Amino acid sequence: MKATQTKLEKSQIEVTFELTADEFKEHTLHALEHLKHHVKVDGFREGKAPASMVEDKIKPEMLLMEAGDHAVQHVYSDYIRENKLEPVGEPEVQIVKIVPIAEQSRIRDGEAVGTKEVVFIFKAKISLMPEVELPDYKEIASKIKANEVSVTDQEVIDTLNYLQKSRAKFTAKNDVAAKKDFIDLIYQSKDLSDNKEFEDKFILGEGGFMKGFEENLEGMKEGDEKTFKITVGKDFADKGLAGKEMEFKVKMKSVQKMELPEINDEFAKQLGQSARASREAGAPASAFDGLVKLKESMKEGMTQEKKEQEKQRRRGEFLDKIAEKTKIDVPEVMINYEVENLLADLKNRINQNMKISFEKYLATVKQTEEQIKETFKKEAEKRIRGFLVLRELGKKENIEVSDKEVKEEIEKATKNYAKEDLAQIDINQFREYTKGVIFNEKVFKILENLETKS
Numbered sequence: 484m485k486a487t488q489t490k491l492e493k494s495q496i497e498v499t500f501e502l503t504a505d506e507f508k509e510h511t512l513h514a515l516e517h518l519k520h521h522v523k524v525d526g527f528r529e530g531k532a533p534a535s536m537v538e539d540k541i542k543p544e545m546l547l548m549e550a551g552d553h554a555v556q557h558v559y560s561d562y563i564r565e566n567k568l569e570p571v572g573e574p575e576v577q578i579v580k581i582v583p584i585a586e587q588s589r590i591r592d593g594e595a596v597g598t599k600e601v602v603f604i605f606k607a608k609i610s611l612m613p614e615v616e617l618p619d620y621k622e623i624a625s626k627i628k629a630n631e632v633s634v635t636d637q638e639v640i641d642t643l644n645y646l647q648k649s650r651a652k653f654t655a656k657n658d659v660a661a662k663k664d665f666i667d668l669i670y671q672s673k674d675l676s677d678n679k680e681f682e683d684k685f686i687l688g689e690g691g692f693m694k695g696f697e698e699n700l701e702g703m704k705e706g707d708e709k710t711f712k713i714t715v716g717k718d719f720a721d722k723g724l725a726g727k728e729m730e731f732k733v734k735m736k737s738v739q740k741m742e743l744p745e746i747n748d749e750f751a752k753q754l755g756q757s758a759r760a761s762r763e764a765g766a767p768a769s770a771f772d773g774l775v776k777l778k779e780s781m782k783e784g785m786t787q788e789k790k791e792q793e794k795q796r797r798r799g800e801f802l803d804k805i806a807e808k809t810k811i812d813v814p815e816v817m818i819n820y821e822v823e824n825l826l827a828d829l830k831n832r833i834n835q836n837m838k839i840s841f842e843k844y845l846a847t848v849k850q851t852e853e854q855i856k857e858t859f860k861k862e863a864e865k866r867i868r869g870f871l872v873l874r875e876l877g878k879k880e881n882i883e884v885s886d887k888e889v890k891e892e893i894e895k896a897t898k899n900y901a902k903e904d905l906a907q908i909d910i911n912q913f914r915e916y917t918k919g920v921i922f923n924e925k926v927f928k929i930l931e932n933l934e935t936k937s
Contacts, residue, residue, distance in 0.1 A: 484500060484501065484502055484503075484506050484558065485500070485501040485601075486498055486499070486500050486501075486562055487499045487501075491608070492812070493610075493812055493813070493814050493815055494571075494610060494611050494612070494613035494614070494812045494813070494814045495608060495609065495610050495611065495814065496608075496609050496611060497606055497607070497608045497609070498562065498606065498607050498609065499579070499604065499605075499606050500558050500559075500562070500603075500604065500605050500606075500607070501601045501603070501604050502554060502558070502601065502602065502603040502604075503599050503600060503601055503602065504582075504587045504590040504591045504600055504602045505591065507550065507554060507587060507602050507603045508587070508591065510550045510551075510553045510554040510557070511546065511550040511584060511587070513550070513553045514546055514549035514550040514552075514553055515546065517549060517553075518545070518546065518549060543583060543584050543585065546584055547581060547583060547584050550584070551578065551581055551603065551605075554603060554605075555576055555578075555605055555607075559574060559576075559607055563609075568609070568611055569611055569612035570609050570610065570611060570612075571610040571611060571612055571814050571816055571817055572610055572816040572817075572820065574607040574608060574609045574610075575607070575608040576605060576606070576607050576608075577605060577606045577607075577608075578604075578605050579604040579605055579606060580601070580602075580603065580604040581602070581603050581604075582602035582603065586602075587602050590602065610814040610815070610816040610817070611814070612871075613811050613812050613813060613814060613871065614811075614812070615809060615810075615811050615871050615872065615874070615875035616809065616810035616811070617805070617809055617872070617875055617876070617879065618805065618808035618809060620805045620876060620879075620930075621933055623801075623804050623805050623808065624801055624804075624805070624930040624931075624933045625933040627797060627800050627801055627804065629793060629794075629797055629931075630793055630796075630797075632786060632789045632790050632793050633786070633789075634782050634785045634786050634789065638785060639778055639781050639782050639785070642781055642785065643746055643777075643778070643781070644746075646754065647743050647744060647746055647750070648686070648741075648743065650744055650750075650753075651665075651741045651742060651743050651744070652741075652742045652744075653665055653739040653740070653741055653742075654739060654740050654742070655705075655737070655738075655739055655740075656705075656738045656739055656740045657704075657705075658704070658738075659701070659702045659703060659704050659738070660687055660700055660701055660702065660703050660704070660735065660738045661687065661701060662687050662688035662701065663686060663687065663688060663741060664686070664687050664738055664739065664740060664741060665684070665685070665686055665687075665738075665739040665740075665741045666684070666685065666686075666687050666700065666735065666736075666737065666738050666739070667682070667683075667684045667735075667736040667737045667739075668682070668683060668684075668700065668733050668734060668735050668736055669681065669682050669733065669734045669736060670683070670731055670732065670733040670734075671731070671732050672729050672730060672731045672732070673730065674724065674727070674729050674730075676847055677847070682736075686741065687700060687701065693713065693715055693716065693719060694713070694716055695713035695714070696713060696731065699711045699713070699731075699733075700733065700735070703733075703735045703738075704735065704738065705735055705736070705737050705738050706734075706735065707734070707735045708732070708733065708734045708735075709732075709733050709735075710730065710731065710732045710733075711730070711731055711733075712728055712729065712730045712731075713728070713729060713731070714726070714727070714728045714729075715727050715728075715729060746774070747774060748772075748773040748774050750774070750777075751771040751772075751773050751774045751776065751777035752771065752772070752773070754771055754777060755771035755772070755777075794931075797931070798927050798930075798931075801927065801930045802869045802872060802873070805872055805876075806865075806868045806869055806872045809868070809871075809872050809875075811868055811871055811872075813864055813867055813868060813871070817867045818860060818863050818864050818867060819863075821859075821863035821864075821866055821867055822856050822859045822860060822863045823856075824863075825859040825862065825863060826852070826855065826856055826859065829855070873922075873923055873926050876926045876929075876930075877922055877925070877926050880925075880926065880929055882922060882925045882926060882929075884918050884921045884922050884925070888921055889914055889917050889918050889921065892917050892920070892921060893913065893914065893917050896917070
């Protein structure tokens, strides 16, 4: 078999395959073997009739199509394996020439030289895992320093205030709404999502609405309705609304008085009791004997959280800076695949959070699906480049992930799963995902350690 390879742009190649009559014959025989199980020949059990009798029963074009499909699949697979190629996605196949079965038989039955005549030609355009030309990544990584992490007393106080509000007591208020009351309302405006009704609950004065909105709610009682106009500030985040006069219609569903517990040792002990209950339920937690211990524990936890955030920020910078100077000809098929992933994620979030169909969402934002996908291309390419850079870094550093490591990580991740939840997991997919996580972690640890060695 003759195979001629041509290099294309975007990490693609096109291979032209040429098969002689003798070479194509084995694929015809495979096709006959497959088709005889679907052909009824009088006097023979299904699949037991001689090939010659089966061939008489099969339409020539059906046999030719089946043989051609078999040839494409096996010739292509053999070529990929023998040349140690890493294809991305399925190839684009084009049949250039295929000689009818009867004509092929005449060629084979003729002179020996006739068997050299090409009877089947097809082309396969193949996207390959691209070559990745890394920069001096060690030099780049060594210059990306970790920022100092600290937690101020004010941050602890702000978190305490949040915990205080989360444990507030609410009682129905028959009086008018005032600042610090907890309200539930419905509002709408012709300038927002075609006058769609929105429901919201928040502490009056702390809802984060545009200036003037919450002030107009003060003095309303449960069941009251009100229409008012406000001028949106010129520094408003949505530049399309900045400086515009908007009319709102609101209905107050409920007004509740909010009573906050005092932040003291007793408050801390109650949190400690909740912590013990959480621990007994399987979640890690510690008890607090008083306010001082609570603050210490909070500061420690907040510090760890900030350290984790800083670690992720720095890792993102590693990847961005190295990828920026890496030469990669990213295949279009990889970008398109990631765009579809981003689109599927968007559809899922719209369904879960907005509770509307994707078609309704498109109508609201006045865009087509193709326009949405176009906006995803830049992010998709960035993700693919990041993946390819990490993969190449792992190769350069000879990183390996053992089956034992994967098994231990899966056991750790699933130890608190219920049996019914475990049954829903695609274990092979989860194994590959876990292997990738461990691989990436090893790559990043190498980059992180370069600072101390430089």
